[in-house]
Amino acid sequence: MAEKELDQSFWDNRYIGRDTPWALNCATPALTEYMEDKKRDSSILIPGAGTSLEGIELLRMGFTNITFCDISPSAIAEAKTKVTEACSGVDFGNIKFIEGDFFALEGSYDYIMEQTFFCALPIKMRNDYVEKMYRLLKKNGTLFGVLFRTEFEREGPPFGGHIDEYKSLFSNFFYIKEISICTNSVPPRAGNELFFICKKIVKE
Ligand SMILES: C[S@@+](CC[C@H](N)C(=O)[O-])C[C@H]1O[C@@H](n2cnc3c(N)ncnc32)[C@H](O)[C@@H]1O
Numbered sequence: 001m002a003e004k005e006l007d008q009s010f011w012d013n014r015y016i017g018r019d020t021p022w023a024l025n026c027a028t029p030a031l032t033e034y035m036e037d038k039k040r041d042s043s044i045l046i047p048g049a050g051t052s053l054e055g056i057e058l059l060r061m062g063f064t065n066i067t068f069c070d071i072s073p074s075a076i077a078e079a080k081t082k083v084t085e086a087c088s089g090v091d092f093g094n095i096k097f098i099e100g101d102f103f104a105l106e107g108s109y110d111y112i113m114e115q116t117f118f119c120a121l122p123i124k125m126r127n128d129y130v131e132k133m134y135r136l137l138k139k140n141g142t143l144f145g146v147l148f149r150t151e152f153e154r155e156g157p158p159f160g161g162h163i164d165e166y167k168s169l170f171s172n173f174f175y176i177k178e179i180s181i182c183t184n185s186v187p188p189r190a191g192n193e194l195f196f197i198c199k200k201i202v203k204e
Helices: 008-016 029-035 053-060 073-086 123-136 163-170
Strands: 043-047 065-070 094-099 109-115 137-148 174-181 193-200
Touching: 008 073, 029 053, 029 109, 029 137, 029 193, 043 053, 053 065, 053 073, 065 073, 073 094, 109 123, 123 137, 123 163, 123 174, 163 174, 163 193
Parallel strands: 043 065, 043 109, 065 094, 109 137
Antiparallel strands: 137 193, 174 193
């Protein structure tokens, strides 16, 4: 897979063709458990959200300010339908669905949740990803989520990686509060994921 082909039509066709092996049938526990004690009006961005079961679970938990972003129009349309079906009665005032490129996003968030978005991007964009995350977070904002701790035999996406590489990449912009083997992965990913929490370092 040539990296330049990972564009909107590539991703949209995956959803249209129902070729979405990354889609789980439950929200990733590490992500929703991390948010359990957070303020319910925190602003949360889910980039590369797909049809985001995590977003739906956060709404069920009472979070009121969530932005779903995905470059695939089909994914965003499906996310909207699923959220509306699953969360009737929820106040959608601060729930946003952005169909577009993460790298063109503007805004500032308390939390950004990483879930199989980093691994979907061409490897050459990893520095840009980290810098963009930094720019999209509020002063005391947090980037957290799960990353693969394995290389894949087939050419990606997903593109894998290793803890040392992630530490060196993220520490350019963030204080890495935690990066360790995820202890509550869903069974198919058990042992192959790292859970991480990165705090924004504000450069005065
Ligand atoms: C592997 S999928 C993961 C989807 C979702 N996070 C999940 O776990 O089900 C990667 C997602 O990133 C989206 N994506 C890829 N490049 C993007 C970009 N530049 N901006 C926003 N979304 C993008 C794709 O459309 C796709 O939905």
